[in-house]
Amino acid sequence: MSNRSSKFSRRLTDVETNLAPYAAHASQSRGRRIPEPSASYRGAYQRDRDRIIHSTAFRRLVYKTQVFVNHEGDLYRTRLTHSLEVAQIARTVAVALQLNEPLTEAISLAHDLGHTPFGHAGQDALNACMRDFGGFEHNLQSLRVVDELETKYADFAGLNLMFETREGILKHCSRKNARELGDVGERFLKREQPGLEAQLANIADAIAYNNHDVDDGFRAGLISLEQLRRQELFDAAYLEVHSRYPDLEDRRLIYEIIRRMIGTVVTDLIETTRQNLEAAQPGSIDDVRRAGRALVAMSDEVFEQHRSLKQFLHSYLYSHEQKLEMTRKTKAIVSDLFEVFTKDNDLMPEQFAAAARGREEPDRARVIADYIAGMTDRYAIAEHERILS
Numbered sequence: 432m433s434n435r436s437s438k439f440s441r442r443l444t445d446v447e448t449n450l451a452p453y454a455a456h457a458s459q460s461r462g463r464r465i466p467e468p469s470a471s472y473r474g475a476y477q478r479d480r481d482r483i484i485h486s487t488a489f490r491r492l493v494y495k496t497q498v499f500v501n502h503e504g505d506l507y508r509t510r511l512t513h514s515l516e517v518a519q520i521a522r523t524v525a526v527a528l529q530l531n532e533p534l535t536e537a538i539s540l541a542h543d544l545g546h547t548p549f550g551h552a553g554q555d556a557l558n559a560c561m562r563d564f565g566g567f568e569h570n571l572q573s574l575r576v577v578d579e580l581e582t583k584y585a586d587f588a589g590l591n592l593m594f595e596t597r598e599g600i601l602k603h604c605s606r607k608n609a610r611e612l613g614d615v616g617e618r619f620l621k622r623e624q625p626g627l628e629a630q631l632a633n634i635a636d637a638i639a640y641n642n643h644d645v646d647d648g649f650r651a652g653l654i655s656l657e658q659l660r661r662q663e664l665f666d667a668a669y670l671e672v673h674s675r676y677p678d679l680e681d682r683r684l685i686y687e688i689i690r691r692m693i694g695t696v697v698t699d700l701i702e703t704t705r706q707n708l709e710a711a712q713p714g715s716i717d718d719v720r721r722a723g724r725a726l727v728a729m730s731d732e733v734f735e736q737h738r739s740l741k742q743f744l745h746s747y748l749y750s751h752e753q754k755l756e757m758t759r760k761t762k763a764i765v766s767d768l769f770e771v772f773t774k775d776n777d778l779m780p781e782q783f784a785a786a787a788r789g790r791e792e793p794d795r796a797r798v799i800a801d802y803i804a805g806m807t808d809r810y811a812i813a814e815h816e817r818i819l820s
């Protein structure tokens with residue numbers, strides 16, 4: 432081995448020696464679906480993260496709805512900024528727990544790649560259209576994007592990611608779908624857990640949206656300070672900020688509260704997870720998978736406050752009349768598009784029209800669902816106008 436390459440391999444090994452035994456180690460990975468030589472100066476999970484960032488689906492997240500449709504305002508979260516906030520929170524915890532940070536980041540950045548335009552309204556509409564053809568679920572679609580739909584590489588479809596990254600992207604899955612997914616579906620049949628990095632990205636997702644939706648909902652005037660103060664997590668932070676800065680204007684007030692709420696939940700998550708790891712003593716990622724329960728977790732008390740805030744956002748923000756009005760409009764766009772593309776496959780771009788041609792009905796429907804799911808909000812609106820007006 433030349434001097435140069437031994438220096439590189441030493442550096443890669445050093446990344447691994449900073450990891451706890453229960454973290455995902457590339458050297459113990461179940462690998463890529465199609466074996467590839469390792470990169471000379473990046474670890475395997477760094478490479479996955481980079482492939483995700485360079486993907487087409489990732490760039491589209493900037494024009495996809497998180498809660499507010501993209502054209503409702505420039506300051507609200509989009510799927511892209513949401514994914515970045517998830518990654519930020521998850522990486523902090525990963526480092527504190529000596530987990531694999533690049534893997535945690537890769538899963539966080541990829542977790543919403545399969546989302547349709549218009550957020551959950553778009554997904555529900557597409558799922559209804561696909562009722563007779565196996566349904567549509569954004570989480571499963573995220574895996575489909577990285578396994579099949581990205582067309583960038585000469586040697587394989589998709590991004591050919593490491594098993595642990597794919598395992599993390601597939602957060603939940605029915606037993607029926609799990610049977611069709613091969614290796615990555617197995618844990619749902621065996622009722623095993625994913626690695627800690629996957630568990631962490633999943634919780635960081637919920638922490639991120641709970642907090643940024645308070646910010647966006649308050650900014651939009653759909654939820655009030657009085658309503659929010661009935662939430663224990665919010666009110667504790669409010670009282671602390673208010674006693675220190677009694678005259679703070681709303682924008683600074685809300686942000687000072689949110690940073691404290693994130694701090695409270697994240698600190699609790701790190702401490703509780705440390706205790707869980709201490710008690711379970713997993714010696715490897717396989718021990719984590721067989722632990723019988725998720726080890727990355729909040730304490731019961733903080734989890735209850737977090738859950739209550741989530742419930743509050745469901746009742747008062749996501750179900751707000753103004754949001755429901757938008758939900759009705761955007762669902763109609765998705766269903767209309769599905770209907771016209773079903774009647775005439777050639778209304779889709781040639782790549783999709785060709786994929787649908789001569790196929791059985793369920794396969795054709797899946798091609799249409801892939802095309803619609805890949806659309807950004809504004810592209811779906813433009814297509815709807817082009818074809819239906």
Ligand code: MG
Pocket residue numbers: 513542543636
């Ligand atoms: Mg998400």
